[in-house]
Amino acid sequence: MKAWYLQPAAWLGASLLLLVGLAALLAGHLYPGDPLDMVGVPYVWPGRQADTPLGTDLMGRDLAAGLAHGARVSLLVGFSSALIAVVIGVLVGAVSGFYRGRVDAVLSRITEFFQTIPAFLLAIILVAVLKPSLGTIVLALGVTSWTGVARLVRAEFLTLREREFVKASVALGAGDLHLIFREILPNAWTPVIVSTALLVANAILSEAGLSFLGLGDPNVVSWGSMIGLGRDALRTGWYMTALPGLAVVLTVLSLNLLSDVLHAALNPRLSRGRGRG
Amino acid sequence: MLQRILWRALQLLGVVLATAVLNFALLKALPGDLVDVIASESGSVSAEYVAELRQLYGLERSAAAQLVSYVGRVLQGDLGYSFRFGEPVLALVLQRLPATLSLVGVALTVSVLVGVLLGVAAARRPHGLADALISSAATLGYSAPMFWTALMLIVLFGVRLEWFPIAGVRDISAGYQGWRLLLDQAWHLVLPALTLSIYYLAVYVRLTRAAMIESLAEDFVRTARAKGAPERTVVWRHALRHALLPVLTMLGLQSSALLGGSIVVETVFAWPGLGQLSFEAIKSRDLPVLLGVLLFSGVLVVLVNALVDVLQARLDPRIRVTHRAPAQGVPA
DSSP: OOOGGGSHHHHHHHHHHHHHHHHHHHHHHHSOSOTTSOOSOSSOOTTSBTTBTTOBOTTSOBHHHHHHHHHHHHHHHHHHHHHHHHHHHHHHHHHHHHHOHHHHHHHHHHHHHHHHSOHHHHHHHHHHHHOSOHHHHHHHHHHTSOHHHHHHHHHHHHHHTTSHHHHHHHHTTOOHHHIIIIIIGGGSHHHHHHHHHHHHHHHHHHHHHHHHTTOSOTTSOOHHHHHHHHGGGTTTOTHHHHHHHHHHHHHHHHHHHHHHHHHHHHOHHHHTTOTTO | OHHHHHHHHHHHHHHHHHHHHHHHHHHHHSSSOHHHHHHHHHSOOOHHHHHHHHHHHTTTSOHHHHHHHHHHHHHTTOOOEETTTTEEHHHHHHHHHHHHHHHHHHHHHHHHHHHHHHHHHHHHSTTSHHHHHHHHHHHHHHHSOHHHHHHHHIIIIIIISOOSOOSSSSOTTTOOOHHHHHHHHHHHHHHHHHHHHHHHHHHHHHHHHHHHHHHHTSHHHHHHHHTTOOHHHIIIIIIHHHHHHHHHHHHHHHHHHHHHHHHHHHHHTTOOSHHHHHHHHHHTTOHHHHHHHHHHHHHHHHHHHHHHHHHHHHHOTTOOSSOOOOOSOOOO
16 A cells, blocks of 8 residues: 555545635635625526626525635534534543543443434534524534544543553652643544544534525525525526535545545554455 | 343433433523413413413423423323424324334435445455445545435436436325335335435445455454355355444444434425424424434434344354444544
């Protein structure tokens, strides 16, 4: 197998993500106006008019402007809610795996309970109860997607806790906080990093789903809400649905590719015994 | 075995209790209560009548007392009454359950069967041509939002080609009977089930491929080959049996995500199942219905996981306790 940075998946993933990132950064510069404003005639197909190269939607809004501004929302929601999920997951998993016993039993039951509730349904409920806005969407997606990280970190802590270097640190009189954050956690990052890329990808998918269902922030344009609006013109102008959907697919694809590459590069079990099997 | 059954029963009870408490907390977090909703729906209501209603539903008591009586009723199987739909919640949920079960059941069966087959085919030669094609397609299917896949399928197969119907469970105007009705319903199931399958298929292809690659490198596979077992037996009996363990674990973990996925698919295809019901309940703040759906989903998840335990113990005699392997991914 080639080194990770030579794989086409790594290059494709990185360049796609870079492209989306650039679109998000330059959105305000390229399309300074409000992307929710009308700029021309509605129902212009892509490639028909020079000033709106990707066409206009059924309210006469520029699709290209919407896509660029939507990239901001997707990346913002994706990364911030993944951050919340990682923080909760690492804390729950670390405390669970470090203290074990009764603390672990209680936290594990809570984690299992959250796994029995459909995460997307809970996110919908939370956003509906708290009123849709970027903040509540980030919060809802964050607090519903931490269970996977918690389980991973717990498993890492359970084994790392028994290792010599931790015992040596205990012998030197280190406190619990020092052991958790300075000794064990730095050695438990690998699986967390791999699943963080997946968390961002899933959060972007969920955000699109929420705004498609009409539970997005009404003040910003998001790829999901563009798809929801385009759905009304599915028969006559399916490009209005196809284009924002493609933006979601490419962004999520880039994150999934990067997660796969990271997984292969950081997982020593995959590099051994490759040969014929 | 008895211990495991007891453990699962306890877990079931825990899920029911926790869901009831969670739902109660949500109910209390919302501005206004049940009586406010009834009052606003019926228009002008006197203050005395509102107070009387509060008395009737026990809303003047402390939150703790309300919680106790609420949980007590849930444990007796009384899920409450939906004012939006004008029906008892239990009847409503049972009436919507078959649509979701048939949709999810078909989609999941197709995904697991085809996914395992393709995953094994890809793992036979990692980084070969077949693997490259299968893995790329799976990664792509894994990256598309389900509602968008649904809409694109509608454009292609519903609007352009007009092969399949795009909404509902049957053609109501045709008034079919018997096997013709069954065929019509199967016809309506194609696009929604295909949408769900594309996503879940990708999940199982990726999982099976990874598990098979690890499994084929294990010592027992080398032993089987050394004994002179034919390649077909080695792959399908020895290696796959081992690789199915994480696949089953994922099946158990995913059982809760399935309802989440069916919300968008049922909404797009006007499929009258639990997903659509729960979304309607959220929009109209019909919390008893929401509790009913959450409870059913929780019970279903616990049962599926119990089944996964049994299957895994059958596949791997070393597994005796309920502790399962960690998940491979975090599906939406």
